[in-house]
Amino acid sequence: MTQWIDTVAFDDIDDEDVTRFDHDGRTFAIYRVDDAVYASDGLCMHEHVHLSDGFVMDHVIECPKHNGRFDIRDGRPLCAPVCEKLRTYPAKVEGGRILIEV
Template structure:
């Protein structure tokens, strides 16, 4: 991965499980409860049981800090 940053509300849309405990590989995060997967760049759902994307926010780095537009 490069130094790009991405931000979301951090909840799986299947059962509102926190994704912070999920497995991340490349640009994919896997829900720790039912193994649904999302593309972390835009929140796009990648496999069942998820079918809706989480809320995502524009994010950027500037001067070593991360800024998220909420």
């Protein structure tokens, strides 16, 4: 069963930035780009590094460890060393808060 989870305030994330959100033993990355919001698993699959420590530009998150890149809209890998798709989640803004569906 899926449910919408309240994560962080929309204004707490700058444009082209990412923040970490932990819930129920899992880590997520919450992104804001051009006032749109996105969410993914919070760990890079290559070395299990927190993506919230990475760099966001346009719709791309760069892993802080080996510079692998993912498209945050659909999770597809964009360059080595990552080759596996990053799991993404629906995200929306309601009442100034970012919600993700898990």
